[in-house]
Amino acid sequence: MSLSGACSIAGVYEHPTRWAPDKTEFQIMAESAKGALDDAGLTIDDVDGLFGASMTMGAMGIVELAEYLNLKPNYIDGTNIGGSSFLAHVTHAAAAIHAGLCQVAIVLYGSTAASHSVAIGTGMGHGSRNPWDSFQSPYGMTTVGSYAMVAQLHMQRYGTKPEQLAEIAVTMRRHASMNPAAKMRTPITVDDVLSSRLISAPLHLLDCCIISDGGGAIVVTSTERAKDLRRKPVQILGCGESVCHQEIGSPDLLTMGARQAGERAFGMAGVQRSDIDLAMVYDSFTITVLSTLENLGFCKVGEGGDFVSGGRIGLGGELPVNLDGGGLSSNHPGMRGIFLAIEATKQLRGECGDRQVANAKLAVAHGTGGTLGVAHSGATLILGVE
């Protein structure tokens, strides 16, 4: 039997916190685990597969997490490929369950990046003594700077306009205004984005995601078992992973991991781009959304500026993107990938109130981890309901 559709997301939980100076990462993960298991109608005693990552978990972090939760899982995976990790975890969990290595997997994330003042975008990674990092760290590479170099190239080569990138931020904020949990809910305009200060040209402050605390959890089990649980199973129909990096062979900087991962995911699911009802894509920066939609095949590379314009990616548009308001407006604790699958799941279960996409049956979630212009990972999921 094919992996496509064999396993489902049976429960999800997005931690409501955006500011948690009184909590630890593991505490947020544990509270999220409780939320997702309650959602599924399961208990922690049912869990025999543990998956997780965070910005501070070290080499043995997943073992420490098992200890914190008093778990003795049969399957353990602490893969950390940046913000996309959790979409890869869902894939790995589905594969492990399909192979009979575990039955109920939980994927966990927690972060106190905001309350601990972690300068994710513009202040990390300069103190490294690693010789490999010396090709970056003496140059003041910032996260936003790496994405800005992609935006600059896109603008120069294809005439993409700052106004088009700004419309992405405006759309995400409109969606956030319909999400009671979102951190930034006051609507903004294209002019607001363009008149906000430049952080790393051509990206402005409002082209950048916010920094928040937060976390979440996802329960994965076989579709057969999920059918007997509390919620409608959200089937994992397709999945793909990738790594993209620069320099050897001088690859095109506008080719993202989303291309390789997306082709595999769509191929496995056996669905077309035109079948997709909504997309959840990692929006670390506005350019990330534009480039991801291109590389996932929703438009040609170079046509992203037009594609994101005219309301096409807003609720009610042809391809609604990031209905929760995304990292640009809802929450971004450093590794946002888990929220992509959580919101996609809620949308496919029809639970999203004002921001609900009507009759949503099929969603794509794509996470980007790392730094787009330097080295990054990609992980894609195609999710669907019957």
Added chain:
Amino acid sequence: MADLTHPKVHASWETRGYWEGAARGELVLQRCRACSTVQHKPRGVCATCLSGDLEHIVASGRGTVYTFTVTHQNQAPPFAAACPYVMAYVQTEEGPRILTHIVGCDPEAVRIGMAVVADFQPQERTDGEQFAVVRFRPAD
């Protein structure tokens, strides 16, 4: 913009040829004797064919700006004081693309495709290493 003193480079045996070359005013790249691929960053094997038969070559130092960003915010010292500075990828004549800074001109004057040449900033160090950081400046 004050000229930035770049943070200290840390080298391994795989990468020190690049930094020592820079200290001599040379842009040093690796070439595979088995498949002729020129590569950067330097490493112990050819990343194209996995041969260990590599040689160092002195590149022309000429290239073009592939893409860049004018950095207006970086909270980490010493970069905070150096903003705005230009971070860029330079496409070298020999093929590899190098992450670097563009110096010696107004940040607003930098353009994709602009011809540039390597520029070397020797590091003041107390550990006896002779290293320099590679930047690029507009070609004359």
